[in-house]
Amino acid sequence: MKPSAKKIITKRFIHIETECKKKPKELAKILDIDLSTYYKTKRGDIAPSNHFLVRVEHKLGYRGEWLKFGSGEPKDPEVLLESEIKSQYALINKLKNYELLPILDALPDSPNEKDKNLLLDFLNLFIQKFQ
Known part of the structure; x- marks a missing residue:
């Protein structure tokens, strides 16, 4: 990822953490991923995989397109969380x-x-x- 894209995705992760009132360790557990993978994705060291984005959508309610690209609203109000x-x-x-x-x-x-x-x-x- 480009350096500017890294900072932007980090801001989106911080938005999720703040809104959910959860720490990275808690979110990684909810998403059923390693904490190291969570941090690497948050920092922009690795791009979020489709599998990761699907988990974020289903478990947290945040749209994958928003997390990855910043397009649209963070959440789809019509989607029910698990x-x-x-x-x-x-x-x-x-x-x-x-x-x-x-x-x-x-x-x-x-x-x-x-x-x-x-x-x-x-x-x-x-x-x-x-x-």
Whole structure:
């Protein structure tokens, strides 16, 4: 990489570290790469591989094109992170375990405030049983 490109990619890595509030060691672990590879890529000593860019997109939500070339926005707002998908999947499983999906499906899409508060009060009362 050219010297100027090295500094630019380093700034993008610093942006990711700052926004994610993670240290390089933590990000390397999340990306499942060696810390030395992370630092070499961050410094611009080696170009980010396609495999590396895919991991950054799927695990951190940052667009590979942005990281490598600086083009476009850092994140695609329509892309769900792997952790968000896992979290939603866990919630759906919990709804299935309580057999609530058919009940929730039968509820109106736009409840009036009184009905919504009644349901929330009931659920909060039920949750107190487990606390």
